[in-house]
Amino acid sequence: MTLVKFNNRTRNTAPYFNNVFDSLFSEAINKNLTVNKVPGVNILESATDYKIEVAAPGLSKEDFQINVKKDTLSVWAEKKEVATEDKKDYTRREFDYFSFARSFVLPESVDADKITAEYVNGILNISIGKKDESQSSTKEIKVS
Template identity: 40%
Template sequence: MSIVKFKPTQVPAPFAHLFDGFDFIGRDQHASVPAVNVAETPEAFRVEVAAPGLRKELFTLNVNNNVLTIGYKQEESKEETSEKYTRKEFHYSTFQRSFTLPNTVEQDKIEAKYTDGVLNILIPKRDEAKVKAVRSIEIA
């Protein structure tokens, strides 16, 4: 997400005085999707979603028809009023990522934890899908 500084000089001259003394910061209008890392271990798949500054309670995780969907939705509005002006700001932050899960995972045992700006999702494998240790066979 980029930050764009609003310059009162961009406002037609008759209205410029309305913005005297204000330093506006606006958000880019393009949606941003967090980076995702997926790693496989012998016991599970680990998914890490880089999402610093987001609120844990606004995430959604769903599994439906072998598809894991990670979502986030935040809506904010702010209004300031004084004798000379009324300013309203609205901000919407939303994203959604979906991943097809292999049939070898335990969908009922998926766990998620949000720590230090990273959403960590653990998707355990079924016992039959876990990598077995190499067994040496003695030749007679």
């Protein structure tokens, strides 16, 4: 078997017509993929509470809604575009306004009355307090 070295110098120097279609097609795919993107979440547990950190930059605290129903914590946000009179002739516009929803199943040790939320520097911090250990006492049963 003989290996033949292929050197296509014209491909690197001459503009290709396919590159235009490739770039338009990849932009359309990327735009569709980023519309449904869900923000990342960190969940921390300490002795007294759970903490959920949601990375959601570009929003304000009024954009969030947090709800607890039975054992499920739901977080959703919607950024609405505000109509302005200032119209600009954009060649390309990539500002994207989005919405997302996340739900978390809470363990039995959670006290629903001790849930607080704070939005700082693009991160939504949700603190979920645990029940006192005196309320959830354990009992050891001896086998006879």
